[in-house]
Amino acid sequence: MADLTRLISINCGSSSIKFSILEFSGGKDAIHLKKHEIKQKLLNLKRILTCKIEEIGTEYGSFFVEGKNQRENASINFDNHETAINYILEKNNLFQNNENNRLSIDIVAHRYVHGGKDFKKPLIISDKHIKKLKMLNGLAPLHNPSNLKGLEIMRHVFPKSKHICIFDTAFHRTIPLHARLYPLPIYFYDKYDMQKFGFHGISYAFINNLLSLDRKNFKKLIICHIGNGASICAIKAGKSIDTSMGYTPLEGLMMGTRCGSIDPEIPFILKEKLKATDDVILDILNRKSGLLGISKRTYDFKELSERDDKYSKLALKMFSYRIIKFIGQYAASLDGIDALVFTGGIGENSGTLRKEVCKNLSYAGIKINNKKNTEAAEYFQKFNPYGKLNIRNSIKSIESGKIPVFAIHTDEELQMAFEAALTVADV
Known part of the structure; x- marks a missing residue:
């Protein structure tokens, strides 16, 4: 990793995309931390661009982007997530084949809503994981298909970057069994892992960390x-x-x-x-x-x-x-x-x-x-x-x-x- 590490965070919702470019100084040593230092590093990440597209697939579409030398807010209708993502990338000179003013991206972080029983922590994605991720689409039909589409597009555009899926369900793996299980025959838990997974875990983790940083x-x-x-x-x-x-x-x-x-x-x-x-x-x-x-x-x-x-x-x-x-x-x-x-x-x-x-x-x-x-x-x-x-x-x-x-x-x-x-x- 270079002295300046640059990341993209992409959050594809059912009808929206939130997209940020962040960076911090230092190579591997800057993020290889002891446990008590981890939360503090949230303060060192710097957002250099933020972008939001809403109402994808409707006549009420909107686009917003803000960076150091740019700010734009416009009504633009996008047919689907692929069209919207491509617009963001073109707008910010982020395609791999665009060498003029193109930012080098080291890491792309993807929000993934449902991790199912197999994905319990952040995961560096390779080809072997895609099939398993597709099998989860039915568990979160408003989100997982969009999450997967964003992942596939970004992996194609940034083949040399590390692509990490961050699962909303991971934060809730600490829920005790008596609260996680449904009062169905226990066979359905043993056989099909039928249990409460929970969502919005990334948001809850952030709030939890933020309050801790503020000594609350x-x-x-x-x-x-x-x-x-x-x-x-x-x-x-x-x-x-x-x-x-x-x-x-x-x-x-x-x-x-x-x-x-x-x-x-x-x-x-x-x-x-x-x-x-x-x-x-x-x-x-x-x-x-x-x-x-x-x-x-x-x-x-x-x-x-x-x-x-x-x-x-x-x-x-x-x-x-x-x-x-x-x-x-x-x-x-x-x-x-x-x-x-x-x-x-x-x-x-x-x-x-x-x-x-x-x-x-x-x-x-x-x-x-x-x-x-x-x-x-x-x-x-x-x-x-x-x-x-x-x-x-x-x-x-x-x-x-x-x-x-x-x-x-x-x-x-x-x-x-x-x-x-x-x-x-x-x-």
């Missing part, structure tokens, strides 16, 4: 990662002990287009009543339910918050109610709560949601300061992650009660780069 070492922590995909995690002494998503990302909270936990017999009844195929039912549960299904209009939280019709209001009430319920469950699982965190696109940016949730948690000593809560929302709506990590800028305290409550900007791309660099250093 809470023993009983609940983190709410609330975005179009949403989950909650109970963390005890730095380790996940339960989380709302399960064998697939469909379980748990109501989400943008996903139903979350429902009576398990409903899909069978719907299949019969609609004379529908399995694919149609899965499409309803994953893509046509949640905020979109109840509101009949949109899954966009901001848009729903601005509407005054009864279905939009009902969708938001159901959304917040389920968050409140899971927080209560996990407070019981932890035997108390030392701190509550809101993160993710909605969790960071919506003071309204945080206020709605916390007003029902006063029994646990949780109260928020309305002024701080509003200011945090306004701040994160304009947040710029360019440059090095700034702990103070990433964490906003919003409580007025005895239990700390935070709005925190999560940075999955930074966490991915961090884990990927450490993985390469250990080879």
Whole structure:
């Protein structure tokens, strides 16, 4: 590795791409660390470019990029992830055959949502892994196919770089067996590894590390990662002990287009009543339910918050109610709560949601300061992650009660780069 190590973090969501270029000085010695030094190195990674594409495959597509000498925000519609990724690479002179002003990329970190039973830690990808990764597509149909497409494109463009998959499910491998297993015949666990895997683990790992760097070492922590995909995690002494998503990302909270936990017999009844195929039912549960299904209009939280019709209001009430319920469950699982965190696109940016949730948690000593809560929302709506990590800028305290409550900007791309660099250093 050269004196200047340069990394790409790419996060392909179901309809979005987040893309960052990061770097740090020093070769292998800069990232080959002792255990107590590892978290501190998050502070040395510097983002030199950030890019985001949203609403892929729709007429509402958008493109944003910011670097040292560039800033662009435009409405651009992309047919698919391949078209979007190629646009990013061309825009930033990143194709291998473009020698003019092309950056040298040492490591590419890929978010991979479902690692299944075999992938429990970051993995340096070779050809032999691709077939196994393809077999996981059905476990996270909104994400894994997009993750794989991004991996295949980037491996083709950067054949000399190290490609590392960082799995969302890895953080939750510490969940104890009694919380991981479903009350099905144990045969299904023994034979098919039917268990709770959990997701958003990269985000939870980042928040956990960030609070530790800020010397906030809470023993009983609940983190709410609330975005179009949403989950909650109970963390005890730095380790996940339960989380709302399960064998697939469909379980748990109501989400943008996903139903979350429902009576398990409903899909069978719907299949019969609609004379529908399995694919149609899965499409309803994953893509046509949640905020979109109840509101009949949109899954966009901001848009729903601005509407005054009864279905939009009902969708938001159901959304917040389920968050409140899971927080209560996990407070019981932890035997108390030392701190509550809101993160993710909605969790960071919506003071309204945080206020709605916390007003029902006063029994646990949780109260928020309305002024701080509003200011945090306004701040994160304009947040710029360019440059090095700034702990103070990433964490906003919003409580007025005895239990700390935070709005925190999560940075999955930074966490991915961090884990990927450490993985390469250990080879």
